[in-house]
Amino acid sequence: MSDDALLDIRDLRVTYWGKSLLGFRGKAFDAVKGANLSIRPGQTLGLVGESGSGKSSIANAVLGLVPANGGTIRFGDVDLAAMKTRYPPDVRGQIQAVFQDPYSSLNPSMTVEDIVTEPLRVHTTMSRAERRTRAVELLGLVSLSEEHLERHPHQFSGGQRQRIAIASALALAPKLIVLDEPVSALDVSTQNQIINLLYERRDELGIAYLLIAHDLALVHHISDRIAVMYLGHIVEEGPSDRVYRAPAHPYTRALLDAVPVLDPDAQRRRRASRKAAPARETPRLAAQGCPYRNRCPFAMPRCEAQLPPDYPVDGGGTAACFLFEAPAGQGSARLRLVQA
Ligand SMILES: Nc1ncnc2c1ncn2[C@@H]1O[C@H](COP(=O)(O)OP(=O)(O)O)[C@@H](O)[C@H]1O
Ligand SMILES: [Mg+2]
Structure with a gap:
């Protein structure tokens, strides 16, 4: 889409094959069914x-942990999707990852110093002393200190372990960090601390994030743009504030309704005004048409037959929903009418 993107994903398809007898490939399942996404340098895309x-299938395709079965993943001037083997060292150093579970993603037998400096050992010629100096700097970036260097992961809380993982991801000053549900395993106050920490480091260091979460409310502050996924499709994408304040796709609306509201009456009213029908079939059976049609309160006959393309939405971005087929403006007006 945009030439100035750091990461530009087009028509990405990620497929898993079941195993049949004799080890032949079994039935194919497309976990990502042609996704388009773009991130500019220093910006955050909330997925x-x-x-x-x-979501993780997209993250893992970007990281080269699962192969793309179609499409392109342009990073700078290389196509990651076309690389069959491990990425060359210069590319690997520019893309780092932080995963959900800080309990299992850190090697328990390594010290914090080993963990944080591992990327430096692999990718640079720094001496041990230089690496230690850099490790202290990196711990400072995540509000830990030199005294933590000799400790092991089990001596830390979940939030602190995630700080260690972030310090390690920052070690090589990457251009992109893929964060796959980095705070989902943490309690709410720790979640906010880690999100704020990521926000501050991003602006200071100019790193782009692909930030995956299931809670839109949690990541909309830090995200420049938000993309919403449903059953392998990106159903909506746009500027973070627009998606959060004026969600277009019926699924995004339902997703925001799942965020608890403190006032129970307001919650009830909101639910009643937007009720999303429960799924009437198992998600994997939906082969054609809109992936959301069986839960959508606005579903029309054509939603059964045809996959809606991306339509522009007032305020920026797109929604893959026939309600937005009219020229921008009229489409949203129509959706309000249908709801009233
Ligand atoms: N290694 C795998 N083999 C087979 N199916 C998988 C594998 N990984 C994920 N899936 C399936 O692909 C779909 C998407 O999974 P995933 O990308 O992990 O979603 P998310 O991160 O949004 O929870 C799910 O139906 C999941 O069961
Ligand atoms: Mg996941």
């Missing part, structure tokens, strides 16, 4: 959607 929608 949200419920569990199983394909």
Whole structure:
């Protein structure tokens, strides 16, 4: 889409094959069904959607942990999707990752110093002393200190372990960090601390984030743009504030309704005004048409037959929903009418 993008994903398809007898490939399942996404240098794309929608499959395709079965993942001037083997060292150093579970992603037998400096050992010619100096700097970036260097992961809380993982991801000053549900395993106050920490480091260091979460409310402050996934499709994408304040796709609306509101009456009113029907079939059976049609209160006959393309939305971005087929402006007006 944009030439100045750091990461530009076009028509990405990620497929898993079941195993049949004799080890032949079994039935194919497309976890990502042709996704388009773009991130500019230093910016954050929040990728949200419920569990199983394909968020990690996109993250893992970017990281080269699962192969792309179609499409392109342009990073700078290379196509990551076309690289069959491990990425060359210069590319690997520019893309780092932080995963959900700080309990299992850190090697328990390593010290914090080993963990934080591992990327430096692999990718640079720094001496041990230089690496230690850099490790202290990196711990400072995540509000830990030199005294933590000799300790092991089990001596830290979940939030502190995630800080260690972030310090390690920052070690090589990457251009992109893929964060796959980095705070989902943490309690709410720790979640906010880690999100704020990421926000501050991003602006200071000019790093772009692909930030995956299932909670839109949690990541909209830090995200420049938000993409919403449902059953392997990006159903909506746009400027973070617009998506959060004026969600267009019926699924994004339902996703925001899942965020608890303190006033129970307001919550009830909101639910009643937007009720999303429960799924009437198992998600994997939806082969053609809109992936959301069976839960959508606005579903029309054509939603069964045809996958809606991306339509522009007032305020920026797109929604893959026929309600927005009219020229921007009229489409949103129509959706308000249907709801009233
Ligand atoms: N290694 C795998 N083999 C087979 N199916 C998988 C594999 N990984 C994920 N899936 C399936 O792909 C779909 C998307 O999974 P995932 O990308 O992990 O979604 P999310 O991160 O949004 O929860 C799910 O239906 C999941 O069961
Ligand atoms: Mg996931």
